[in-house]
Amino acid sequence: MPRVRVLVTLKPTLLDAQGRTVQEALHALGYHNVHQVRIGKVIEMDIADEGQPVEAQVKEMCDRLLANPVTELYEIEVLG
């Protein structure tokens, strides 16, 4: 059964408040060389093969449920 990983991230033009907060916390801990921290979601799932191409099916799931097309981008990796 193929394992699929979906990475959902905010569009780069949008302010990532959570990422900004984590970046400030890392600086406060002394990691001043860290920049451009962005935080997103990773969704992993097993998909039983039913003849339909897995990647096309996951793309449909992203568009219908897993990602917000207005504010987010997604990447699909089939881990095999």
Place this chain on the structure above:
Amino acid sequence: MPRVRVLVTLKPTLLDAQGRTVQEALHALGYHNVHQVRIGKVIEMDIADEGQPVEAQVKEMCDRLLANPVTELYEIEVLG
């Protein structure tokens, strides 16, 4: 400046309530072939090279701030 991606996921033995909820929503949409949905965080950041090995530094950040060692696992990918 190397770009680094950290994937933070719940330990497999723990119940992932958010993943379970998403799985039920996918089933309700007709995707009955989806199983074992797990949801985690992806953290991406640029790290300026200061001589210290990047991966070791990020591991330290995970242990100190980015992941909860009691409930979570993390994977570090240096994207180059």
